Amino acid sequence: MMNTLFVIPNALMAAFAGLILFSPNAHAKVIASDSFDYATGTLVNTDNGGTGFSAGWVPGSTAYGGGYTIVVGSLSVPSNYSLGTSDGKYLALTAGTITTTTTRNLASSIDTNAPATYYFSALVSLTSGLATGDSQIRFVDAAGYDVAGFGASSASGKLRFNSAYGGIATVTGTTSNAFTVGTQYLLVGKMTFNAAGTNDVFSFSLIPSSGAIPLTEPTTWGLTANGDLSNIITGIQIYTSANTGTWNVDNFYLGDTYSSVVAESSWRLARLVNVSSLGDSLSAMGNTDTLGTGTVGYPHSRTRLTRGYLSWVELNLGWNYRSIHNYALGGSTLQQQLDFISNPNDITAATQAWGPMNTLSPPPDLVFAEGGGANLGGNTVAQIETAKQATIDALQALSPDTHVLSLAIWPLGNSAVIYDGDRKTVNAWMASSYSSGQVRNLDSDSLLEDPANPDHILPAYTSDGVHTTAIGAKAEGDFVVSQLAGLNLLPAPIIYPETLDAADDPSNLLRDFGSDNSQLQKLGGTITNLANFAPGSVSPSGWMATANAEWQTSAGSLPTMSTLAEGNNLNAVSVTIPNGIAPSTTANTVIGLGTTGTGISAARASGKGVVGGSSFRAGVRIDGIQIQNLIYIYLLIRYQIDGVKYSVTSGFPYASGSADVLPSDFSADVLSPEFSFPPSTSTAVISGMTVYLGFVPGTPVGGTVRISRPYIRPYTYIPSWP
Known part of the structure; x- marks a missing residue:
C-alpha cells in the first residue's frame, strides 16, 4: 500500500479548464456538419441532412460535364479519427471542362470582422483526374465568391489557400508531394478572425489516412496565410478546377474547438x-x-x-x-x-x-x-x-x-x-x-x-x-x-463544491454540526489556550486542534494556529510549522483539526436528511506554502450505522521517508470517498470530520498549511459550481 494526498496545482487546474473540465458549458461545439448520408445517385437541392445549415446543397451546372454524385462507400481515415463514417456514403464531385462546385448555406453567417476562431475538417481525396488544378473546401459569401479556400493543387502537389479578398489571392505551400492524386486525407484547418485593421489568420493541414491526427491542436500547420478580410461568410462550397478529376468529400465538420472537428461526438452523462x-x-x-x-x-x-x-x-x-x-x-x-x-x-x-x-x-x-x-x-x-x-x-x-x-x-x-x-x-x-x-x-x-x-x-x-x-x-x-x-473519456464536468462565500450554504451539513445553523463551515469564532500549540494560537469555534508536545523539544517551538478572513463571509485556518526538526515518530508529527462533539446526532439526523438510503461526500481546501517534508494530508469522516462505527478517509501514509514527501507549494481540493447509509438503517449518525497533517520524522520542517472551505454534502450529481 501507499500513502495518500490529493493535490491539484494551479497550473493543472488551468490546463483542465481548457479541457471542458469545470463547466458543462465549456465544451466543444459543432456548428455545422454533414456526412452526405443521402440517396445514392445525383446530389439534389433537397439533400439537406446534417446540422447547422439553412437549406440543402445547390449543385452547379452539368452542361460542361460536371457531376455531383452520392456514392456508396467510405473514405479511409487516419488511425485515430473517431467521428465515424458508418453511413457508408460520400460525395463525388466530378470536374467538367469548367470549374465545378456545389454550395450550401450555413444557418448562421460568420462576420470576418467579429473576433472569433473556427475549426473545420473533411475527409477528401482526388481520383481519376488529369491533375491539372485546385480542389478545395471553400467558405463563400452570398455572391458565391471565395472568402477562404483550403485545399491543394494536383498539378504541383502543394497545399494552396485562396481568397478573392484582403489582397491574399493565392498562397501556395513550399512542400512538393504534400498532396497526391489517389491518396485519401483528412483536411483539417483553423480560421482566426480579428477586428478590422488586424490580419486574419488561416491555417490547415492534410493528414494522410495512413497517418494519425494530433490529439491536441498542432503548433505548426501545413500552410498558413494572413490577410485583413471584411466579409460575411454565408456558406460552404466544395470546389474543383476544370478537368482535375473526381474530388471526393465526406464528413464535413465546422466547430469552435479543434477537438470538435477531429474527435467523436462528446460522451456526456448528466x-x-x-x-x-x-x-x-x-x-x-x-x-x-x-x-x-x-x-x-x-x-x-x-x-x-x-x-x-x-x-x-x-x-x-x-x-x-x-x-x-x-x-x-x-x-x-x-x-x-x-x-x-x-x-x-x-x-x-x-x-x-x-x-x-x-x-x-x-x-x-x-x-x-x-x-x-x-x-x-x-x-x-x-x-x-x-x-x-x-x-x-x-x-x-x-x-x-x-x-x-x-x-x-x-x-x-x-x-x-x-x-x-x-x-x-x-x-x-x-x-x-x-x-x-x-x-x-x-x-x-x-x-x-x-x-x-x-x-x-x-x-x-x-x-x-x-x-x-x-x-x-x-x-x-x-x-x-x-x-x-x-x-472523449470525460463524460461529466469536474466539480469541487467548496463552501460558498455567502451568508448561508444550506446544503452543507457542517452548517448544522452540533446545532442548527452552527456555521462550522465558515471556520468563524475562536477557541483559545490550545494544548501543544504556541501561545496565542486559536482554532475556530466548534473545531479542536491537536498536536504533540515533542514539537517543542525537536523543533524548539510549537506549531502556531490562527484564523484569517477569506472572502466576505469565510475564514481559513493557518497552521505554521516551526523551522526545526520534526518529532521522532510519524505519530508525533501529526497535527489535526477536527470537529468537536457529535456532528449530526441520531435525534437530529432525520431532519437533516441523514437517513437510510442517503449518501454523502466531504471535502476541504488545503494549501501548502513552502512546507518542508510533508508526507500526507488526509480527510477523515466518522459515521455510525445502527451503532456500528465506520469511517472513510482520503488516505494514510505508506511510509515515512523521502519518497513520500509532497510538493513544498501546492493547492489541493481534498475529497473523501462517498459514504452511504443502507436503506435498512434505523439509526444514522455523522460523528465528525478531521483534517490531519503528517511529516517525515526527524527531518527539517517549516512552512505553512492553510485549511479552508470544508463541506459535507448529499452525494448527487452537480452540473456546475457554484
Missing part, C-alpha cells in the same frame, strides 16, 4: 459516473477498499494512498466521478485480471467486497485498464496481445456504454530491461489497436521515462525502479486525467 480499474501493483498501490483497524475504534475503508496513481486520478476527477472500484492486484497477469472481471470463484479483496466486476450494479461507465508488465518474460508478444484483447473484450461486454482507457506498460528498469523490446512492441500494438471509439490507449513513456537512462523511470518518480513515489504517482495521475477530455 449523472454520477461509475468508475472501476484493473491492473497489477502499479494500480493496486494506493487505492484499497479492505477494512482494517483504525483510530478510535473506527474501521477504515476505501483508503486512498498517495503512492498509487489511481488515488490522484480519483481526486482529479472530482465530485461527479464515484470512488473507484479497484480490482487491481499486485503481480497479477492479464490472464488473472480476466478472472477478476468475470470469474465468480476468484477470491481477492475486491471480489470478496463486490463480486467480479461484471456483477457490479450499475456497471462501470469508465474503466482504467493497466497491466501486462507481469506477463513480460513469461509470455510471447503474441500471447500478451491476445490476453490484453481478451480483457478489453470482457470490459466492453460489461455494458454497451462502458468506456475503457488502456494504459501502456510503464518502463520497468533494472532487471526488466531485458524485456523492454517486448514492452515497446506491445505498447505500439495497443496504440494502434485502441485509437478510437469507446476504447482508447494512453502511453506514459514521455512522462515517466528517464531520457538519460532509457527504459527506466525518472529517479524522482520511483523508489525501486518499478513503483512510483508520491511525486511520481501524482505526475502520472495528473497526466492521465489531463488526457481524458481529448480521448
Whole structure:
C-alpha cells in the first residue's frame, strides 16, 4: 500500500479548464456538419441532412460535364479519427471542362470582422483526374465568391489557400508531394478572425489516412496565410478546377474547438459516473477498499494512498466521478485480471467486497485498464496481445456504454530491461489497436521515462525502479486525467463544491454540526489556550486542534494556529510549522483539526436528511506554502450505522521517508470517498470530520498549511459550481 494526498496545482487546474473540465458549458461545439448520408445517385437541392445549415446543397451546372454524385462507400481515415463514417456514403464531385462546385448555406453567417476562431475538417481525396488544378473546401459569401479556400493543387502537389479578398489571392505551400492524386486525407484547418485593421489568420493541414491526427491542436500547420478580410461568410462550397478529376468529400465538420472537428461526438452523462480499474501493483498501490483497524475504534475503508496513481486520478476527477472500484492486484497477469472481471470463484479483496466486476450494479461507465508488465518474460508478444484483447473484450461486454482507457506498460528498469523490446512492441500494438471509439490507449513513456537512462523511470518518480513515489504517482495521475477530455473519456464536468462565500450554504451539513445553523463551515469564532500549540494560537469555534508536545523539544517551538478572513463571509485556518526538526515518530508529527462533539446526532439526523438510503461526500481546501517534508494530508469522516462505527478517509501514509514527501507549494481540493447509509438503517449518525497533517520524522520542517472551505454534502450529481 501507499500513502495518500490529493493535490491539484494551479497550473493543472488551468490546463483542465481548457479541457471542458469545470463547466458543462465549456465544451466543444459543432456548428455545422454533414456526412452526405443521402440517396445514392445525383446530389439534389433537397439533400439537406446534417446540422447547422439553412437549406440543402445547390449543385452547379452539368452542361460542361460536371457531376455531383452520392456514392456508396467510405473514405479511409487516419488511425485515430473517431467521428465515424458508418453511413457508408460520400460525395463525388466530378470536374467538367469548367470549374465545378456545389454550395450550401450555413444557418448562421460568420462576420470576418467579429473576433472569433473556427475549426473545420473533411475527409477528401482526388481520383481519376488529369491533375491539372485546385480542389478545395471553400467558405463563400452570398455572391458565391471565395472568402477562404483550403485545399491543394494536383498539378504541383502543394497545399494552396485562396481568397478573392484582403489582397491574399493565392498562397501556395513550399512542400512538393504534400498532396497526391489517389491518396485519401483528412483536411483539417483553423480560421482566426480579428477586428478590422488586424490580419486574419488561416491555417490547415492534410493528414494522410495512413497517418494519425494530433490529439491536441498542432503548433505548426501545413500552410498558413494572413490577410485583413471584411466579409460575411454565408456558406460552404466544395470546389474543383476544370478537368482535375473526381474530388471526393465526406464528413464535413465546422466547430469552435479543434477537438470538435477531429474527435467523436462528446460522451456526456448528466449523472454520477461509475468508475472501476484493473491492473497489477502499479494500480493496486494506493487505492484499497479492505477494512482494517483504525483510530478510535473506527474501521477504515476505501483508503486512498498517495503512492498509487489511481488515488490522484480519483481526486482529479472530482465530485461527479464515484470512488473507484479497484480490482487491481499486485503481480497479477492479464490472464488473472480476466478472472477478476468475470470469474465468480476468484477470491481477492475486491471480489470478496463486490463480486467480479461484471456483477457490479450499475456497471462501470469508465474503466482504467493497466497491466501486462507481469506477463513480460513469461509470455510471447503474441500471447500478451491476445490476453490484453481478451480483457478489453470482457470490459466492453460489461455494458454497451462502458468506456475503457488502456494504459501502456510503464518502463520497468533494472532487471526488466531485458524485456523492454517486448514492452515497446506491445505498447505500439495497443496504440494502434485502441485509437478510437469507446476504447482508447494512453502511453506514459514521455512522462515517466528517464531520457538519460532509457527504459527506466525518472529517479524522482520511483523508489525501486518499478513503483512510483508520491511525486511520481501524482505526475502520472495528473497526466492521465489531463488526457481524458481529448480521448472523449470525460463524460461529466469536474466539480469541487467548496463552501460558498455567502451568508448561508444550506446544503452543507457542517452548517448544522452540533446545532442548527452552527456555521462550522465558515471556520468563524475562536477557541483559545490550545494544548501543544504556541501561545496565542486559536482554532475556530466548534473545531479542536491537536498536536504533540515533542514539537517543542525537536523543533524548539510549537506549531502556531490562527484564523484569517477569506472572502466576505469565510475564514481559513493557518497552521505554521516551526523551522526545526520534526518529532521522532510519524505519530508525533501529526497535527489535526477536527470537529468537536457529535456532528449530526441520531435525534437530529432525520431532519437533516441523514437517513437510510442517503449518501454523502466531504471535502476541504488545503494549501501548502513552502512546507518542508510533508508526507500526507488526509480527510477523515466518522459515521455510525445502527451503532456500528465506520469511517472513510482520503488516505494514510505508506511510509515515512523521502519518497513520500509532497510538493513544498501546492493547492489541493481534498475529497473523501462517498459514504452511504443502507436503506435498512434505523439509526444514522455523522460523528465528525478531521483534517490531519503528517511529516517525515526527524527531518527539517517549516512552512505553512492553510485549511479552508470544508463541506459535507448529499452525494448527487452537480452540473456546475457554484
